Amino acid sequence: MKKPTVAFIGLGAMGAPMARNLIAAGFAVTIYNRSRGPAEAFAAEGVRIAASPADAVEPGGIVVTMLANDAALEAVTLGEDGFAARLGAGGMHISMSTVSAETSRRLAIEHAKLGSKLLAAPVFGRPEAAAARKLWICQSGSDDAKERAQPVLAALGQKIHDFGTDPGAANVVKLSGNFLIFSAIEALSEALALAEKNGVDREVLVSFFGETIFNCPIYQNYGRMLAQRSYEPPGFKLELGMKDMRLVRNVAEDAQVPMPLADLLHARLLTALAKGRGGMDWMAIELSSSEDAGLTGT
Structure with a gap:
């Protein structure tokens, strides 16, 4: 059976490899990105690049969004040249951005007025996981929306976890998970400062804990990157x-x-932003722990 055309909006560090995985899975993909640069590589490969969010979607079709924040998501959906009205009756919006639960609930209501559906489907995983199709996907929304989205989500991640019919529930799970990850980063940062100040090698420390009492991907992967800064x-x-x-x-x-x-x-985070580290990885809060301990942080 021929796979449907999917509009993909948002070609950031996560969105670009996700769009490529849809193409590799046999979906006909139309791309829209606010800045033209990230889309150029796709255009060179013959992928259609839309002139606007509305131009990207087909009436009654499927659109996937992967955007930086709530404002960007609302703008491409409901703003000038937004896709919601054109998507219309029978349409399907798979929202994979990390946004507030209230934004998802509000968009679900607006889509319903137009006869379309929203499925919240935020993900866990960094860009390398997105490229390897190893994302963990959380979803919430109506059962028929989940059924229709399943082939698309299966092409993007290793497993889909369901959190009910409330469109905002998956976003609460995503925010809870990011809080837990960031808490682990802070704990690791403080432990690394303690070890380094007492002459213990940073990489030896995280290797030991990653193999023993904290034998899990977050402590292993983030621990390694934190140890190496x-x-x-x-x-x-x-x-x-x-x-x-x-x-x-x-x-x-x-x-x-x-x-x-x-x-x-x-x-x-506020301290790190004040020190001009906003463009660095969020793990760079470790530098504050190091500096507070009288270490160089570099």
Whole structure:
């Protein structure tokens, strides 16, 4: 059976390899990106590059968005030249960005007015995982939306985890997960500073813990990069980490959930931004722990 055409909007560090995986899986893909540069390689390979978000979609078709923040997602969906009206009846929007639960719920309502559906499907994994089709995908939305999206999501990740019918639920899971990852980065950073200040080799420390009591991908992979201070080029920019931490704290405040560790992480990010590290990987908060300990941080 011929696979449907999919519009893919957002060719950042995550979006570009995801779009390539859809093409490799046999989908006819139309691309839209706000800046033309990232789309040039696709154009050279014969992929159609749309002039606007609305131009990218087919009426009643499928569109995947992978964008930096809530404002960008709302702009391409509902803004001038947004795709929602053209997508229309029978359309399907798979939203894979890390955004607030309320944004997903609001967009789901707007799509429903036009006869289309939204499936929230944020992912866990860095760009290399996206390229290798190893993303972990969280989804929430209607059952028929999940069924229609399944072939698309299967081409992008290693497993899909379902979190019910509330369009915002998957986003809450994603923000909770990013909070846990960032908490691990902070804990690793402080442990590395303690070890280094006492003459213990950083890489030996993380290798030991990654093989024993913290034998899991986050401590292994992030521990290795933190020990080596591999913060450039960024896999996930620190400035985007701040965006996510703001979302975590907003959700917590709305639900009246105290999160003192989130407050600490927010302060760490703010310090790093003030020091001009917004374009580095979000792991670069480790430099503050190192500096606080009187180490060089470089």
